Every structure is written in structure tokens, then in C-alpha cells.
Amino acid sequence: xxxxxxxxxxxxxxxxxxxxxxxxxxxxxxxxxxxxxxxxxxxxxxxxxxxxxxxxxxxxxxxxxxxxxxxxxxxxxxxxxxxxxxxxxxxxxxxxxxxxxxxxxxxxxxxxxxxxxxxxxxxxxxxxxxxxxxxxxxxxxxxxxxxxxxxxxxxxxxxxxxxxxxxxxxxxxxxxxxxxxxxxxxxxxxxxxxxxxxxxxxxxxxxxxxxxxxxxxxxxxxxxxxxxxxxxxxxx
Amino acid sequence: xxxxxxxxxxxxxxxxxxxxxxxxxxxxxxxxxxxxxxxxxxxxxxxxxxxxxxxxxxxxxxxxxxxxxxxxxxxxxxxxxxxxxxxxxxxxxxxxxxxxxxxxxxxxxxxxxxxxxxxxxxxxxxxxxxxxxxxxxxxxxxxxxxxxxxxxxxxxxxxxxxxxxxxxxxxxxxxxxxxxxxxxxxxxxxxxxxxxxxxxxxxxxxxxxxxxxxxxxxxxxxxxxxxxxxxxxxxx
Numbered sequence: 001x002x003x004x005x006x007x008x009x010x011x012x013x014x015x016x017x018x019x020x021x022x023x024x025x026x027x028x029x030x031x032x033x034x035x036x037x038x039x040x041x042x043x044x045x046x047x048x049x050x051x052x053x054x055x056x057x058x059x060x061x062x063x064x065x066x067x068x069x070x071x072x073x074x075x076x077x078x079x080x081x082x083x084x085x086x087x088x089x090x091x092x093x094x095x096x097x098x099x100x101x102x103x104x105x106x107x108x109x110x111x112x113x114x115x116x117x118x119x120x121x122x123x124x125x126x127x128x129x130x131x132x133x134x135x136x137x138x139x140x141x142x143x144x145x146x147x148x149x150x151x152x153x154x155x156x157x158x159x160x161x162x163x164x165x166x167x168x169x170x171x172x173x174x175x176x177x178x179x180x181x182x183x184x185x186x187x188x189x190x191x192x193x194x195x196x197x198x199x200x201x202x203x204x205x206x207x208x209x210x211x212x213x214x215x216x217x218x219x220x221x222x223x224x225x226x227x228x229x230x231x232x233x234x235x236x
Numbered sequence: 237x238x239x240x241x242x243x244x245x246x247x248x249x250x251x252x253x254x255x256x257x258x259x260x261x262x263x264x265x266x267x268x269x270x271x272x273x274x275x276x277x278x279x280x281x282x283x284x285x286x287x288x289x290x291x292x293x294x295x296x297x298x299x300x301x302x303x304x305x306x307x308x309x310x311x312x313x314x315x316x317x318x319x320x321x322x323x324x325x326x327x328x329x330x331x332x333x334x335x336x337x338x339x340x341x342x343x344x345x346x347x348x349x350x351x352x353x354x355x356x357x358x359x360x361x362x363x364x365x366x367x368x369x370x371x372x373x374x375x376x377x378x379x380x381x382x383x384x385x386x387x388x389x390x391x392x393x394x395x396x397x398x399x400x401x402x403x404x405x406x407x408x409x410x411x412x413x414x415x416x417x418x419x420x421x422x423x424x425x426x427x428x429x430x431x432x433x434x435x436x437x438x439x440x441x442x443x444x445x446x447x448x449x450x451x452x453x454x455x456x457x458x459x460x461x462x463x464x465x466x467x468x469x470x471x472x
Contacts, residue, residue: 055331057363061297066338068348070302081308084320088305095291125292127363127385164429 001191003231006112007156008142009174010122010129013220015136016110018198020062022088028067031083035073036123045070046201055147055201059125064091080211095128101134102196104221109141112223118145121172122150123136123179151179153186160189168213173223178205185213190230194220239261239467241401242348243392245410246358246365249456250341251372254434256333257299260326264303267319269302272310272455275416281306282437289438293385295361300327322331335371340457341351345377347460355380357395357408358417359387389422395424404449409459414441421449426466430456 011017023046029041036044056062067087071079112118118227120142122129134140144163148155160170167188174180181191182205190213197201207216215226247253267275272280284302292298303323307315346352356378358365365383369375379398384391396406403424410416412429418426418441426449444450451462 055328056297058363061292061301061361063325064301065327067295068320072317075317077321079317081311081313081315084304085308085313091301092291125297126383127292130385147362149366150343176345 003116003171003227005117005160005163005170006227007119007121007159007170007172007184009172009176009180010120010132011124012175012196012198013102013180013194014120014138014174015132016103018196018200020094020097021200022198024063024067027090028071028087031086032071032074032079032128035078040186041070041074044074045225048073050052050202058123060091060094060128061125062218064088067091083131095125095131098130101136101138103219104223106138108220108223109138111228111230113141113143113179116227117143117163117165119146119159119163121146121148121151121156123148129201151176151183153183156184156189157187160187173220175209176203176205178203179204180213182208185211189213190215191222192217194218194223239352239405239407239463241353241396241399242463243357243395243406243408243411243420244345245408245416246356246368247360248411248432248434249338249409249430250337250345250356250374251368251414252336254432254436257436258434260299260330263326264307264323267322268310268315270306271314273280273403277306277310280310284309286438288326294359296330296364297361299330299350300324303315303327312405325383331361331367335368337372337374339455340459342374343428344456344459345374348463349377349379352463353379353399353401354384355395357382357384357387357392357397359384387419391418392425393422393423397421407463409456411435411442412439413443414439417441417450418444424449425449428453428459428462430454430459 008014012187036229040042045067048070052062052066056065064087068084071087073173101215110116113169118141146159171178171190171192172184173192175196181193183193185208193216217223241272244250265274268339281303285305288298289343290300300323304320307319345354354377356369362383396403406418407426407428408416409428409433413429417429422425423446430453453459
């Protein structure tokens, strides 16, 4: 048994993402500070995001719609149209934000792509994810790009099946335990957590301490060695 | 040479879609009728959609954001928040609208799936397209589902390559000349136009009369026969 396939999450694994959401949230709070307190605004926005996830899915467009909805709610409809315009402008800025690769992202993908099938597996707005991949300069390194509406065990199982790889030969690497690690462990694959300082509240989950196919790295620099070590061990 | 692969567009080819956009647009016009005339509102909304396509891509969420933007514009910022809430509620209704299959959609896909690779190739919001496919009951008939951010010659060429099919063995069937027919003819495939009474202004294009790989059908009922006739002819 060998590890043939390495899946990479994109946002906050290969490049910065949550930081741009946080900046926009701070702007949202500043624009509405006459109407409600900082904590209350954050709470109401998060509640709207959670409520709307089933309608809008993940991504910036849904986030903007949730900000507008919350702005109307917390002001009892008194929010000026100029604030709503500002929120939409912030969304369009997010859709144009420059790509900042995270440490060792390029070298990890490059190094592993030599001997493995490397996949990008990400969720969010389709066009936005494609734009970011194109601008990252990493696009040509990937053997497959899977932009999905959610990262469930079933979605990973379908991706591995489509690429003809047994789950135990596949590893997923990402910053979200909930989306990148736990569902992959669930279907029999390997999950590598590379924590990012900023993680969206709706992505939090318990660390699966002691799971035989779970590993944690401080950044992507250690990934090629980890894969090599696992290949060489008797465990796989 | 044989036709091995049939691609189907989804919206307004397999099921109703544009009708729901038109209903929402009428609601948009009614909500803003105190501020501007019917034609002017339609024009301004279309201009916003065109302007925002590069940011938002296709789909309902971008459409709602364009409606909100236009509502603020045409009222010089005087639009009541209740109208913006109504526009967002209309968008959420669109994201829940029931699937109405178009005539012969199921039998055409079923019949062709017996002897061909059948693909669904559609653009729009990822989650929304997945939801509609699931609710259509047609999901299991397709050998592949491709939800793309745009339908360009390059996108079709990549899809055909990924499925290992030569373009001249592939046919795309859809209601949009611009998105479903012309780009496929462009890369060497067959394009079948099945017009729908309602087509979005941004999807209009000239009919490629006389093109050897172009065909037109009034509905999907004639598709299996058309495919069989082409298979039996010396042209392919």
C-alpha cells in the first residue's frame, strides 16, 4: 500500500483567505457601530451566516447577502442605503483581493506533484475559487481541481472514487479539522491538519487526538517529509 | 467515428429556470415602480448584471446583489430597507423553487444513457445547481456532472479531454446558442439547439445556419432519433 494521492485545501491552507473576511467584518462593525455593539454585531452576523448556509452555500456572495440582512435587522430597517452600498463594495473588493501564498505552499505542492497525484479540493464560490487558483500560479501543478459545495465524507468518497484511488492511499491536507480532516478520516483516508491562526467559527471541531491516520503540521514545509516517512513505514 | 458522449445543459433545457428569474424581475419592477418606469428598470438591472458578471459569475446570488445595487441606484439611495429585504426574500424563494422538467427531458436522457456517456454541463451557483439536479430525479442517469463558471470553447475542450472523448464524438444539447452550441462547434463537436421561449438577454447569439455539425430541435423528444440518424450516416 502506498500513498498515491494528496488533496490540498485552498483557502487558509495554500493562501490567505479568512483574513480578508475579518477585515470586511471589521468594516461591517464600524459601519453599524451607531446601532449596536461590537460583540452583538458579530453574533448576529454569524447567526445569519449559519441560517443562510443551506440557501447560499459557502463563499463571498452569500457572506455579503448575510451582512446586508444583518444590517437591516440590527437597525430595524433604518440602515442607510449608503451603508448597504459600502457592504457590497467590500464584497467586490474581496472578490478581487490579491493572492498571498502561505509559507512553503508552492514548494510542498511542487515537491509532491513529482511522485503523486495532487488534487485541489476546495469549497466556495465557483468563479472566485477559479480566479484565486489562476492567480496563485499553482494551477498547472494540480492533476485535478474539485470545487465542491460542501466537504462531507460522501463528497470525499466520490472524489476518490472518480480518481480511482482507494481512500487509504489518499491524504487530505488543510487548515479545517471539520472540513479537511475529520470527513477524510471518516472514509478511511489520511488527514493532515495545518492550523491557521484565523479559522471561521463555523469550521471549528475537536482534534482527533490519537487517530492512527491523523497528523498535524505547523506549516506545509514539513509535508513532503511526512509523506515520505509514512510511505517508508510499515503502517501503509 | 461514433457519437459516444452527449452533454446536456440543465437550466431551460432539462427544467424551467428563466421563468423564475422573470417572475422575480417583475416583482423587482413592481417594488420600484414609484421611482422609475418599467423599461428603465429592466435596462438598469440588465446593465448591472452585465457589469457584475465578471465579479459574481452566473447564478441567483449575483442576480440578487445586482437587483439590490440597481434599487439603490434608481432611487438615489432612497430605497426603503423593506424593499431590499423583499428582494433578498425573492432570491431565497428562487433558491427553493420546485423543479419542473421540460417535455421529454427524462425520456431523452434515459434513452441516450443506455448507449452513451451522458454528461450534465451547467453554469450557475454550485449549491443551487446541485440542489436542482438532486430534486430533478435525473442525477443517477448522468455519468458526469460538470458545474462550470462559464461555457467557453476552452472549458468544453477541457471537459471532453478529461472524459477522454474526441470533440467530433461529442454532442452538446441546450437552449443557449451562445453557451451550449457555438463554443462546442468551435472546438469540433456537435451542437444541438433546443430553443426555449424565454432566454436571458445576455445569452442571445446568431444561429449558425448551414453549419455541418449544427442541428435544431423543437423539444428533446426528437433527440434520440437525431443521434441515431447521425450515427447511421456517413458523416460521422
